[in-house]
Amino acid sequence: MSVSPPPAPYMAPPVPAAADASDDGKSFLVTWLLSLLVGIFGVDRFYLGKVGTGLLKLFTFGGLGIWYLVDLILILAGAMRDKAGHRLDGYDKTKLIAWIVTGALVLVGGISGAVNGASGEASGGGTSRAGVVDGLEKTADVAEELVDGALEDAAAEETPAVEEPAESASASWANSTWGEFAPIQQSGAGDTIIDLPAGATGGVVVATHNGSSNFAVSVLDANNGSTGELLVNTIGAYSGTTAWGISALGDGVKLQVTADGDWTFDIRPMGSAPALAAEGVGDAVFVYDGDAASLTAAHTGSSNFVVMQENSDVFNLGLLVNEIGTYSGTVPLSGGPSVVTIRADGNWSLAVG
Structure with a gap:
């Protein structure tokens, strides 16, 4: 006895495209x-x-x-x-x-x-x-x-009008403390001397280097003496943000650059630093406006990890973290206005709580 094949499943007929749809419609x-x-x-x-x-x-x-x-x-x-x-x-x-x-x-x-x-x-x-x-x-x-x-x-x-954000309390305090000036951008290669803005006692330094040997940036006074600030000291390529004038032993007027490759420098007022970030990599500078709180920090690099806070309190020691390699811990954070600097060679995170 032969068995008849099952009937083919019903398939709905294709629905024609709407007349209004067009891949090449006229404007x-x-x-x-x-x-x-x-x-x-x-x-x-x-x-x-x-x-x-x-x-x-x-x-x-x-x-x-x-x-x-x-x-x-x-x-x-x-x-x-x-x-x-x-x-x-x-x-x-x-x-x-x-x-x-x-x-x-x-x-x-x-x-x-x-x-x-x-x-x-x-x-x-x-x-x-x-x-x-x-x-x-x-x-x-x-x-x-x-x-x-x-x-x-x-x-x-x-498009609603975009209002310029008001200057934060920390930015205003930082600019009044270390001075305001027009940003300076320079680029070059090898060893050099870079003049800092006249009249300013501190600011932010954004630097890059693509060489393979030592890259160092130190701050000098008017007599070419050291102010005690070594902003960068590393081997090979570098990209980071540091600050001069926070822990200086004298008035810095120039940067001494030691390099074997191309470099760039962007020197800005201290108040131009962004608000404290939750995470990042490498050296960084921020402003902090918040209240006194606990700061939970972590670092995954292999070299020195330093977190410092500078504010108007003369009794504030400022050094929050100073460890080598990986780190995870919670330290007290003073209330703002303040400037927070980070020195790191790896990824880091900060949580204010």
């Missing part, structure tokens, strides 16, 4: 501008792929202006489709601008003058083609100004 904004400015010559219909009616519109000068107005109204109403029947892309987003600009042009009579010029030429009147073109050019100029203004207004409405 409403482009179509409207073409219709507004040169629609009397059928350019808008050429753009939509409707070549036949575009030619007819061209030869009749927009149907003596009537066809021109009808197409413009259809486009503004969202009823115009391309040759494939797809809706114009971006209609909902820019229709308000299009209506405002078109209405303004009607009020100033720009469109009316262009249409009347075309009608006069088609009927054998005294208005020449040059008059039509001149009218269209004037219309285009007015339209361009109105479009620009409308787009600027729309952008202003969509």
Whole structure:
């Protein structure tokens, strides 16, 4: 006895794509501008792929202006489709601008003058083609100004004004303590001397080095004597942020750089340091505005890990952490305003709690 194969499973017929969807839809904004400015010559219909009616519109000068107005109204109403029947892309987003600009042009009579010029030429009147073109050019100029203004207004409405953040208490305190100055950027290679900003007693130093030997940065006074601050002392490549003037034994006026490769320096006011971060890698400088709290710190490097805090308290020792290699622990953190510096060769994390 033969066994009949089971019936094939039912499969629903494919659903045709919606007529409004298009991977290559025509732009409403482009179509409207073409219709507004040169629609009397059928350019808008050429753009939509409707070549036949575009030619007819061209030869009749927009149907003596009537066809021109009808197409413009259809486009503004969202009823115009391309040759494939797809809706114009971006209609909902820019229709308000299009209506405002078109209405303004009607009020100033720009469109009316262009249409009347075309009608006069088609009927054998005294208005020449040059008059039509001149009218269209004037219309285009007015339209361009109105479009620009409308787009600027729309952008202003969509994008709220961004207010500059107020200077933090720590930033203000740091700038008043060590001085403000215009940032200094320098780049070069090998050993050099870099002058620090005149009048400032401290600041932030962002440095990079791509050599393979010793890279050291120390602070010197006016007599080329050491102020006791060795900002960087490492081998090979380096990228980090340090600060001068916090624990100096004298007034620093220049940096002595020892290097075998290319380097860059960005010297900024102390108040430009960012707020205390939760994590990072390598040397860093921050400002801290918060209250006295516990600071939980961790480090995964192999060299010295130092966390210092400088504030207005003369009895504050400032040294929070000073360990070699990996570290994990909790120490007391004084209230701000203050500057926190980190010296590290690996990843670190800070949690204030």
